[in-house]
Amino acid sequence: MSEHTTTAPIPTLEIKNLVVEYRTEDGIVHAVNGLDLRIEKGKTLGLVGETGAGKTTTGLAILRLVAQPPGVIVDGSIHLNGENLLMKSEKEMEKIRGKQVSMIFQDPMTSLNPVTRVEDQIAEVIELHEHLSWNESLAKARDMLELVGIPGERGVDYPHQFSGGMKQRVVIAIALACSPQLLISDEPTTALDVTIQAQVLQLMKNLREKYQMSMLMITHDLGIVVEICDLVSIMYAGRVVEHGSLEDIFNNTRHPYTEGLFNSLPNLEDRKAKLKPIKGLMPDPSNLPPGCAFCPRCDYAMEICHTDKPGKVYRTEDHFVECHLYSEQNIGEKVIGK
Amino acid sequence: MSKQQPLLEVKNLKKYFQTPRGMLHAVDDVSFKIAEGKTLGVVGESGCGKSTTGRAILRLVEPTSGEVNFDGIDILKLNPEQMRKMRQHMQIIFQDPYSSLDPRKTISQTIEEPLRLNHIIPDKNARIERVFELMETVGLAERLFNTYPHELDGGRRQRIGIARALALNPNFIVCDEPVSALDVSIQAQILNLLKELQSRLNLTYMFITHNLSVVNHFSDDIAVMYLGEMIEMAPAEDLFTQPLHPYTQALLSAIPAPTLNKKMDRIILKGEIASPIEPKPICRFANRCIHMQDRCRKEHPELIEASTGHFVACFLVQ
Numbered sequence: 136m137s138e139h140t141t142t143a144p145i146p147t148l149e150i151k152n153l154v155v156e157y158r159t160e161d162g163i164v165h166a167v168n169g170l171d172l173r174i175e176k177g178k179t180l181g182l183v184g185e186t187g188a189g190k191t192t193t194g195l196a197i198l199r200l201v202a203q204p205p206g207v208i209v210d211g212s213i214h215l216n217g218e219n220l221l222m223k224s225e226k227e228m229e230k231i232r233g234k235q236v237s238m239i240f241q242d243p244m245t246s247l248n249p250v251t252r253v254e255d256q257i258a259e260v261i262e263l264h265e266h267l268s269w270n271e272s273l274a275k276a277r278d279m280l281e282l283v284g285i286p287g288e289r290g291v292d293y294p295h296q297f298s299g300g301m302k303q304r305v306v307i308a309i310a311l312a313c314s315p316q317l318l319i320s321d322e323p324t325t326a327l328d329v330t331i332q333a334q335v336l337q338l339m340k341n342l343r344e345k346y347q348m349s350m351l352m353i354t355h356d357l358g359i360v361v362e363i364c365d366l367v368s369i370m371y372a373g374r375v376v377e378h379g380s381l382e383d384i385f386n387n388t389r390h391p392y393t394e395g396l397f398n399s400l401p402n403l404e405d406r407k408a409k410l411k412p413i414k415g416l417m418p419d420p421s422n423l424p425p426g427c428a429f430c431p432r433c434d435y436a437m438e439i440c441h442t443d444k445p446g447k448v449y450r451t452e453d454h455f456v457e458c459h460l461y462s463e464q465n466i467g468e469k470v471i472g473k
Numbered sequence: 474m475s476k477q478q479p480l481l482e483v484k485n486l487k488k489y490f491q492t493p494r495g496m497l498h499a500v501d502d503v504s505f506k507i508a509e510g511k512t513l514g515v516v517g518e519s520g521c522g523k524s525t526t527g528r529a530i531l532r533l534v535e536p537t538s539g540e541v542n543f544d545g546i547d548i549l550k551l552n553p554e555q556m557r558k559m560r561q562h563m564q565i566i567f568q569d570p571y572s573s574l575d576p577r578k579t580i581s582q583t584i585e586e587p588l589r590l591n592h593i594i595p596d597k598n599a600r601i602e603r604v605f606e607l608m609e610t611v612g613l614a615e616r617l618f619n620t621y622p623h624e625l626d627g628g629r630r631q632r633i634g635i636a637r638a639l640a641l642n643p644n645f646i647v648c649d650e651p652v653s654a655l656d657v658s659i660q661a662q663i664l665n666l667l668k669e670l671q672s673r674l675n676l677t678y679m680f681i682t683h684n685l686s687v688v689n690h691f692s693d694d695i696a697v698m699y700l701g702e703m704i705e706m707a708p709a710e711d712l713f714t715q716p717l718h719p720y721t722q723a724l725l726s727a728i729p730a731p732t733l734n735k736k737m738d739r740i741i742l743k744g745e746i747a748s749p750i751e752p753k754p755i756c757r758f759a760n761r762c763i764h765m766q767d768r769c770r771k772e773h774p775e776l777i778e779a780s781t782g783h784f785v786a787c788f789l790v791q
């Protein structure tokens with residue numbers, strides 16, 4: 136299964152050809168369609184895409200939390216530190232969740248129990264995974280609160296007594312209580328105001344450093360990507376259509392969809408610049424076009440794009456794009472946006 | 474600010490809500506003008522009073538006190554029948570196209586409704602003509618005429634909201650976070666549509682948002698609100714290049730810019746917005762302000778014109 140050469144370090148996360156479907160009465164929703172993704176130890180990967188691209192499903196699949204039914208992981212492998220999570224029993228997964236991999240969501244109440252004191256919620260995770268006594272777990276829970284900038288004595292409060300920003304801090308405290316190797320953050324600041332978002336991102340950066348954590352940062356905000364990510368995967372209709380470093384994606388953009396995302400954003404430097412939206416809508420994932428999924432919205436679509444799915448073309452060892460516009464020969468130049 | 478005669482002039486507008494814990498100052502003595510055909514952007518964090526300001530101007534909530542002069546008439550003095558007529562000129566578009574539309578009505582019924590209720594076009598066939606015209610104006614295909622909101626995506630639902638707001642040929646539209654629930658590619662489509670409609674129909678907008686890059690792109694003037702008060706107001710360009718209030722400075726520095734070419738010195742604010750209930754007569758931002766002086770916790774800073782058209786409420790600038 137996992138044939139890693141002895142010299143290359145084992146990545147924290149390596150996903151190959153992940154396929155996830157939701158089999159509903161109205162048809163099969165092809166949420167994730169052959170996704171590849173890799174995060175080296177200590178690195179943060181931004182997974183960027185619009186609503187329905189399959190980002191959350193990908194995050195849930197890593198933890199094996201895709202709602203089943205209707206969700207089915209149809210194909211692929213998900214290796215965490217070299218071990219295939221798709222081969223684990225549910226019992227083994229319970230030990231991994233919250234200990235080796237944690238996930239935080241846009242709505243903090245997804246992870247919080249409204250009728251339990253917040254320090255108890257943190258301590259429960261610690262007690263479960265670290266085999267400490269309840270009192271030791273509680274003491275550590277209060278330390279965790281302090282670490283995320285909440286006075287320890289507020290641990291006796293209930294979630295509704297906290298603001299949105301503070302609830303998200305509590306969730307971060309729970310997620311990091313057992314020093315996971317991988318943190319999956321699903322739009323963690325989308326519901327927060329910008330000044331609070333800046334606080335929370337700063338906190339996440341500090342903690343990532345402290346714990347040497349790898350991160351999967353799911354977001355639709357390219358500004359946040361700049362803020363916190365090392366690498367970026369642009370996701371469209373269940374696939375990574377372009378991947379690379381910040382420099383690759385921002386300054387050597389290749390895919391017309393990536394370009395379209397940038398052109399849709401208001402330019403802070405030039406407030407009069409006209410927005411150039413991507414035309415049309417994302418395709419219905421239960422009825423994807425046979426060729427390139429972006430083809431119906433693409434200004435550069437050619438005949439082949441309607442019929443054949445594009446393969447990966449590499450510009451550098453890291454930077455690839457899935458687009459028929461490119462070949463080994465011309466990937467060095469940017470053929471779009473002229 | 475523009476020298477033109479303003480279409481809308483709001484003076485000392487207040488909206489207080491009685492709550493179990495005391496009087497909540499949602500909008501506290503806010504004054505501003507918007508010239509015809511222009512856009513005033515209103516920004517600030519959630520709960521600072523943006524929506525209440527927009528709704529109070531249309532009397533969708535009844536203001537506690539103040540004046541709202543629309544085309545020279547103080548609309549707070551109008552009786553219900555006069556107000557109903559006035560509303561034809563003043564419309565609102567909401568953030569959430571999902572919840573602001575009636576799920577049991579088709580697109581055409583939704584857009585037709587204001588025409589029918591206001592007896593603008595008595596003839597049914599003529600009304601339907603107008604609905605088709607409005608659908609075309611906002612870029613909704615004819616084939617969607619008999620579809621229901623749940624069959625449509627967020628961008629199209631927002632287009633319905635816009636068509637409905639345009640039905641009565643208004644001069645003024647409050648846009649309350651009209652693109653906040655939309656993906657960026659769709660957001661750009663709607664922003665372009667709103668701009669195009671503005672220049673075509675000479676519309677005046679009050680554009681409420683918490684998204685600072687959007688407000689910069691969209692507005693002529695920008696007002697920044699904090700805990701019910703307007704703490705800074707200036708032409709957009711000025712506000713972004715020379716913010717005077719420490720809160721505005723922090724807000725602008727917190728925007729995550731989607732570019733590698735600019736490294737911002739971020740001002741990370743301490744703490745969070747205080748309670749809007751029975752605020753003390755001091756600077757409401759003082760507890761989070763890095764420039765806080767004694768005076769800020771003793772007196773209330775008034776909004777003054779620091780340079781032409783640039784208003785700010787901060788002792789640093791007085």
Ligand SMILES: Nc1ncnc2c1ncn2[C@@H]1O[C@H](COP(=O)(O)OP(=O)(O)O)[C@@H](O)[C@H]1O
Pocket residue numbers: 157159164165166184185186187188189190191192193202205206420
């Ligand atoms: N429980 C579910 N049942 C059916 N379809 C689902 C379910 N969860 C997600 N989907 C569908 O899967 C696709 C991908 O969704 P999601 O992973 O949530 O995308 P994203 O997080 O990028 O917005 C969407 O079309 C969504 O409607």
Ligand SMILES: Nc1ncnc2c1ncn2[C@@H]1O[C@H](COP(=O)(O)OP(=O)(O)O)[C@@H](O)[C@H]1O
Pocket residue numbers: 490492497498499517518519520521522523524525526749
């Ligand atoms: N009907 C109401 N009753 C009591 N308080 C309200 C009501 N509507 C709004 N508020 C309060 O008024 C303040 C301003 O709210 P709002 O105008 O919605 O802010 P924004 O739109 O800037 O997020 C908030 O503190 C909010 O809780």
Ligand SMILES: [Mg+2]
Pocket residue numbers: 190191192321
């Ligand atoms: Mg999601």
Ligand SMILES: [Mg+2]
Pocket residue numbers: 523524525
């Ligand atoms: Mg609001």
